Amino acid sequence: MIGKDTVLNGTYRILEEIGSGGGGIVYKAYHERLKTTVVLKRIKENVKGILESRTEVDILKNIKHTYLPRVYDFLELEGEIFTVMDYIPGKSMAQMLAEQGAFPQKQVLGWAEQLAEALAYLHGQSPPVIHSDIKPANIMLTPEGNICLIDFNVSLAFDRNMRTSTGVSGGYSPPEQYRTVTSYRSFTVFGKRRESAARTADMMGAAETELMTGVGETGFMSDETEMMSPEATPTVSMVESLIGSGVDERSDIYSLGATLYHLLTGNKPPADFERGTSVEECGVAVSEGFAHILNKMMELDPDRRYQNGAEALYALRHIYELDSEYKAYYKKRRNRRVSLAILYTVSVALAVGGALTVQKEKNTAYNRQLVTAVSYMEAGEFQLSQERIEEARSLLPRRIDAYCRELQLYYAREDFDICVTYGRDLINNPEYRVRDASDEYLLGDIFYIVGNAYLEKDDFANAVNCFKEAVELNQNNSLYYRDYAIAEAKMGDDAEAKEILDDAILLGLREDSIYMVRAEIAFARRDYEEAETCFQKAVATAGSDSLRRRAVLLCAKMYKNWGNAYIDREISLLEQEENQQGTSSLVVSERLGDAYARKAKCLGGSQEYYRRALNQFEQVYAGGMVTYQVEENIAVLQEQLNEIEAAERTLQDMLKRYPKEYRVYKRLAFLEADRQQRRANQQRSYEQMRSYYGKAVQLYEQQDAEDGEMQMLGNMLRELEAGGWF
The missing domain is CATH 1.25.40.10 (Tetratricopeptide repeat domain)
Known part of the structure; x- marks a missing residue:
């Protein structure tokens, strides 16, 4: 056992033990370099010796998905291999089921799509990463309302031979995941009863066992004990043919279906496959489409299930196609x-x-x-x-x-x-x-x-x-109607917008989206207080990260349109969204950078806010949003911060990507004018500025555009010529 405050590998400081089981002890630790909380968990011994030689290590360490914990490292400690992953706060679905019981279809369907998306990502790796233990206990709902699928079986990514030796979770594991028929029967009602009878026989002796079971030389059996007879065992021929065949992507699909069944009905699926788990017979109101998807996920034959996470995700995103109305149309x-x-x-x-x-x-x-x-x-x-x-x-x-x-x-x-x-x-x-x-x-x-x-x-x-x-x-599609209504509201036709919104509500538009439309309608009527209230409610009730983010961006845009008096509200809203754990967005970061830059101007050229703005845009650029506007913003902010050489390097790099873009030459001309203005009169030379301007003009004349800054540059050069600088 590792003691509290022990620092492992010079990086991980142990905080506490948070669990233990057959796989070993699980520790909560602090990543000193990244300043974040992580989990250290022992993995199977079978992977020893291959951690340094298998490319799958890099695959696992590069896993990056909203609904999965990040794998930071693999450590060998005292002869054991540990994986280091994100610590995920919140409650497990197992805890929530114990507290609340079943959940409504609308909520479960949202979680289903998130989980299928995570599986599609894992199964899309090369080789595929198999979770192998999907169940409510391994699904976390974070304080921010996000799903996280934890505890995926790292070992299965390293060694395909291990796919016949993984453990099982009765009720959630498919037939092929059981190693033997005996191990399967140990999970079933029949098996447990037979084991109980066997234990009793050991204690009572064979003669007494004959009396208990009603079986003697005549072969007589009582009706009351019929279920305990091997001859009365439900047929297991198909199940037996699948047992021991090993797990693959389809096994995860079964476990996902069984987990969703439990969330929807409040009842754990039976481990006895012959008892069946038809969703239509569970006594809970379920749509045709969702029932079809769950039943297909839980087919005993893997060939009849969705073959991987991508197929399951597609089905969930096209669930409407499985309802009667669509089928009749098709x-x-x-x-x-x-x-x-x-x-x-x-x-x-x-x-x-x-x-x-x-x-x-x-x-x-x-x-x-x-x-x-x-x-x-x-x-x-x-x-x-x-x-x-x-x-x-x-x-x-x-x-x-x-x-x-x-x-x-x-x-x-x-x-x-x-x-x-x-x-x-x-x-x-x-x-x-x-x-x-x-x-x-x-x-x-x-x-x-x-x-x-x-x-x-x-x-x-x-x-x-x-x-x-x-x-x-x-x-x-209620979302089509939602944005259709928003567009009509922006056109000023709030009556039409309300009518379209009513259609969307009839189609089941969520509360958060309803607030978004009402905010736009209020804004079109210039009822700004109502608009702000509705946007705030949309953010507070958002059922997904993407929808909350959209509400935040729309509200921030509204503040921007209202002018500088509301810029602090805009910044506060965007900062709050950017700080949402695990839901970072480059678009939000970019908008925040823009708000910081405008705040700097409001304060008369605040270097602090220009620096904040530059940091935001550099973060966006490093994150992969390499667009002209982002790069130009970086160059302009570098100039505002008196980093003239850095700004020139940025613009010269842009010329390589945008050789026919007049705006780059225009910006270089302005930068050169700024450079010369900082020099003593006798050291100034505006020839380079004029050269950049000439190239900008050649390209600008080919554009169908009106640019006031080009006119400004032309006026500056004419004044310089009049002043004798050339």
């Missing part, structure tokens, strides 16, 4: 083609068989790339996200999904001009095919994203048109 479309389809299918059935297998593999790889792309996108790793999207598109270039994700990426990067241009091109000159209703919904997403980009550009008329198209393609 059936109607399908029946129009059924006669020709039958003839065609008969003629090519043999040829298609092999092709379908290849296509399935491509689809799985395609979905995995896109799920990983979204994870990178949410983490601000935009270049990595772009690479995954391009890899997906190379696999299936006619699928719409990757195009939709790329558009989403431009929006996440705040490249709203590119988002609009690319989005309109996707709409007007598609390279993809819209094959079915599911693809029509994705086309609706494209209109929706473009509509939001127009909103960011304050082009409300075009935003309204895009949202109308989105709603036409998917009339069941």
Whole structure:
């Protein structure tokens, strides 16, 4: 046992022991260098000797996802291997079930999508990381309301042979995770009863056992003891064929389904697979779509489940497709083609068989790339996200999904001009095919994203048109109606906005989104006090990080529009959001940097706030948001802080990326003017400034733009010429 305040590896100071079990003692510790709390936990001895030679170490240490703890390090202490991970505060779902019982579908469905996203990320690693022990005790709900899937089986990432030796959690583990039929039966009601009878037999003797069971030379058995007879055992042939086959991604899917079943019903699934766990029979109101997904997750045959986290996530995000209304719609479309389809299918059935297998593999790889792309996108790793999207598109270039994700990426990067241009091109000159209703919904997403980009550009008329198209393609998406209502409110038509909001509420729009729309309607009416109140309620009731962040950004934008009198409120709101544990956002950091810069101007050029602003933009740049605006802001702030040489280096680097961008030369001209102004008169030379301005003019004349700063530069140079400086 390791004592309190012991410092391990010169880095980890032990705070306390927080658990122990078959795997060893678990410690809470403090990471002295990173100034954060971590957990040290012993992992299986089987991985000794391979920690330094296997590339999987780097894979695990690079795991970075909102709903997973971060793996910091692996240590060998007194002959044991320990993993160092994030310490996750909060309550486990097991604790919450004990305190509250079952949870409503709406809440469980939100958690389900988060957990599936975490699994999609783990399964998308190469090789896939298998959790192998998903259950309520291993799911944390943090004080901020975030899900975190803890305690994934590090050992399984190192050695695939260990996938037949992992432990089981009765009720949550699938058949293939049990090592033997005997070990499985030890978890079942039948097995436990038989073990009890065996123990009694040892104590009472065989003769007394015959009397207890009612079995004698005649073979007689009483009805009351029939369940204890081997001949009465429910058929286990299928289960027996699966037991011992080892865990893979599909095993995690079963455990996820069993966990969600427990959260939804308040009852732990039975360990006895023959007893069944049909969601429809659980006595809880469950939608058709969710029931279908849970039943498919908990299929005993792994081939009948979703094959990995990406497939499960896709199903949860398209849950509406599994309800009766959608099925009726799709059936109607399908029946129009059924006669020709039958003839065609008969003629090519043999040829298609092999092709379908290849296509399935491509689809799985395609979905995995896109799920990983979204994870990178949410983490601000935009270049990595772009690479995954391009890899997906190379696999299936006619699928719409990757195009939709790329558009989403431009929006996440705040490249709203590119988002609009690319989005309109996707709409007007598609390279993809819209094959079915599911693809029509994705086309609706494209209109929706473009509509939001127009909103960011304050082009409300075009935003309204895009949202109308989105709603036409998917009339069941409450978020389309939400932003449609916001656009109408910004157009000044609050009556239309209210009517659209009512439609969204009928479709189940969440309380947080309702407050967001009401805030925009109040703002359009110039009822600023009501608008502020509604935005604050949207932030307070937000059911997800992304929605809370959007409410924060909209409220911050409102403060900005109100002017400098509200800049302190804007800064406070953005600082609070940036400090949310585990939910950092480059967009929030960028907006905060902009607010700091404006605060500096309000204070007459405060060096403190300029420095804060520069730190923010450098953080955004380092995080992967490498855009023209971010780099220009860095250069301008460096100049404001009298870091002239640093500002010039930044601008010269920008020239390499944007050689035809007149604004870089314009900024260099201003910088050179500033440099010369700091020199004594006899040491000044404005030739370089004039050279930069000349290059800026050549490029500027090719642009359809009006730039007041270019006119200012021209006037400065004419004054310099008049003063005899050339």
